[in-house]
Amino acid sequence: MALVFEHQVGVRWRDTDALGHVNNAVYLTYLEEARDAFYLQALGDPIYVVVRVEIDFRAEIRHADRTARVAITVERLGTTSLTTREILRTAAGEVAAEARVITVRWDQDARAAIPFSEQQRGRLAEFSG
Amino acid sequence: MALVFEHQVGVRWRDTDALGHVNNAVYLTYLEEARDAFYLQALGDPIYVVVRVEIDFRAEIRHADRTARVAITVERLGTTSLTTREILRTAAGEVAAEARVITVRWDQDARAAIPFSEQQRGRLAEFSG
Amino acid sequence: MALVFEHQVGVRWRDTDALGHVNNAVYLTYLEEARDAFYLQALGDPIYVVVRVEIDFRAEIRHADRTARVAITVERLGTTSLTTREILRTAAGEVAAEARVITVRWDQDARAAIPFSEQQRGRLAEFSG
Amino acid sequence: MALVFEHQVGVRWRDTDALGHVNNAVYLTYLEEARDAFYLQALGDPIYVVVRVEIDFRAEIRHADRTARVAITVERLGTTSLTTREILRTAAGEVAAEARVITVRWDQDARAAIPFSEQQRGRLAEFSG
Numbered sequence: 001m002a003l004v005f006e007h008q009v010g011v012r013w014r015d016t017d018a019l020g021h022v023n024n025a026v027y028l029t030y031l032e033e034a035r036d037a038f039y040l041q042a043l044g045d046p047i048y049v050v051v052r053v054e055i056d057f058r059a060e061i062r063h064a065d066r067t068a069r070v071a072i073t074v075e076r077l078g079t080t081s082l083t084t085r086e087i088l089r090t091a092a093g094e095v096a097a098e099a100r101v102i103t104v105r106w107d108q109d110a111r112a113a114i115p116f117s118e119q120q121r122g123r124l125a126e127f128s129g
Numbered sequence: 130m131a132l133v134f135e136h137q138v139g140v141r142w143r144d145t146d147a148l149g150h151v152n153n154a155v156y157l158t159y160l161e162e163a164r165d166a167f168y169l170q171a172l173g174d175p176i177y178v179v180v181r182v183e184i185d186f187r188a189e190i191r192h193a194d195r196t197a198r199v200a201i202t203v204e205r206l207g208t209t210s211l212t213t214r215e216i217l218r219t220a221a222g223e224v225a226a227e228a229r230v231i232t233v234r235w236d237q238d239a240r241a242a243i244p245f246s247e248q249q250r251g252r253l254a255e256f257s258g
Numbered sequence: 259m260a261l262v263f264e265h266q267v268g269v270r271w272r273d274t275d276a277l278g279h280v281n282n283a284v285y286l287t288y289l290e291e292a293r294d295a296f297y298l299q300a301l302g303d304p305i306y307v308v309v310r311v312e313i314d315f316r317a318e319i320r321h322a323d324r325t326a327r328v329a330i331t332v333e334r335l336g337t338t339s340l341t342t343r344e345i346l347r348t349a350a351g352e353v354a355a356e357a358r359v360i361t362v363r364w365d366q367d368a369r370a371a372i373p374f375s376e377q378q379r380g381r382l383a384e385f386s387g
Numbered sequence: 388m389a390l391v392f393e394h395q396v397g398v399r400w401r402d403t404d405a406l407g408h409v410n411n412a413v414y415l416t417y418l419e420e421a422r423d424a425f426y427l428q429a430l431g432d433p434i435y436v437v438v439r440v441e442i443d444f445r446a447e448i449r450h451a452d453r454t455a456r457v458a459i460t461v462e463r464l465g466t467t468s469l470t471t472r473e474i475l476r477t478a479a480g481e482v483a484a485e486a487r488v489i490t491v492r493w494d495q496d497a498r499a500a501i502p503f504s505e506q507q508r509g510r511l512a513e514f515s516g
Binding site for chain 1: 268270271272294
Binding site for chain 4: 136138139142143158161162165175192
């Protein structure tokens with residue numbers, strides 16, 4: 001039975017665009033905030049680089065919603081890379097977007113990818129769907 | 130022989146994040162600016178909604194670059210949907226990201242997708258790879 | 259004895275820039291979020307336009323802070339305009355910025371300023387410093 | 388006779404909000420882009436920190452404008468601080484905002500303000516109104 005990491009994000013007026021809803025690029029920011037919190041909790045270190053994103057936009061988010069929620073599970077764990085499934089839901093619970101995101105742990109000084117430790121692999125495995 | 134739509138975007142200091150490079154979500158904004166210009170030129174109407182994005186991040190963009198470039202071609206044309214291939218390059222010409230984006234033309238009043246006209250289909254076909 | 263309106267905002271990774279701290283323009287977004295919540299609570303209607311901002315930047319905010327807080331009081335109430343004092347504090351309680359902001363209530367259809375009602379004036383007076 | 392530094396900025400769809408115009412916080416980003424270019428040209432070094440902003444919002448900017456322009460002159464030059472007058476204009480030439488901005492040159496490693504050199508003072512004096 002896999003754990004699901006859940007994180008709430010605030011919806012800002014600045015997130016909207018002239019179509020009256022949250023701009024599509026901001027969805028990636030919502031996912032990023034949740035993923036940062038996930039990395040921090042699961043790995044104790046939020047530094048990573050995004051390698052690939054696949055995202056299906058399903059529903060609008062509006063400023064009046066005030067919040068949205070992200071659910072994250074682990075789909076695949078490589079040596080230095082992590083594939084997560086990320087579901088963004090409106091405050092009312094509707095799926096706003098479904099994403100698959102590949103990240104790599106990052107050494108900012110060396111500017112290079114670094115492998116997950118055994119302990120980190122164990123922590124991430126708990127979130128495997 | 131297909132046309133390629135090319136568009137230059139400015140890189141802002143605000144686009145960077147604390148890793149010292151342009152934040153990954155901003156790549157979608159760069160693509161969006163180019164796509165808006167493409168829609169405007171090819172269709173005479175820049176109103177559309179993004180349905181799906183697949184994006185591979187290849188290289189960093191930095192504020193010192195000052196500009197980046199996007200090249201757009203048409204991969205598939207549906208009744209109301211358009212699949213574009215979008216290549217983001219640094220000022221030096223390095224590929225920073227490669228994306229496939231599905232959009233639908235959008236009627237803002239009806240809040241519904243609308244079909245491309247025959248004339249629009251003809252214009253878009255010129256950009257088919 | 260004046261009421262103070264308090265509102266917490268989330269600090270996002272996307273809010274930072276390449277100097278490693280929250281970008282100065284984002285401070286206005288933090289104030290805006292709090293002001294929207296204030297307008298909504300005090301007036302029941304968050305639609306307004308910003309006319310003037312004076313802001314003194316006092317301290318950095320960092321992503322690791324995760325949250326910041328805004329305190330709002332009313333300094334002056336005109337026929338259609340409202341002058342607020344807005345204090346932004348880090349999660350640790352340090353003053354990050356002090357601002358004076360003039361807004362006007364806005365009729366989006368008429369694209370014109372509209373006067374506060376007597377009931378609204380009464381609500382706003384409770385927050386006068 | 389003082390020089391005026393002029394800089395054009397691109398207007399992005401992402402800069403708009405649900406009121407259909409460019410969000411007020413983004414005006415600071417437009418000014419920042421122009422100021423960065425000014426610092427780079429006049430000082431050869433774009434690293435500074437914003438201490439205070441006074442900004443009067445005069446007119447809307449819309450995505451259809453595609454560009455806006457900023458004109459910068461020097462109002463006051465202190466030991467480490469610079470006060471600039473910054474006028475933001477729409478593509479049609481209408482004044483969108485007038486700002487007075489105080490910045491200090493910044494040593495990112497020392498995290499401290501640093502004085503302008505004599506050569507830099509001479510360059511800045513050419514832009515004094």
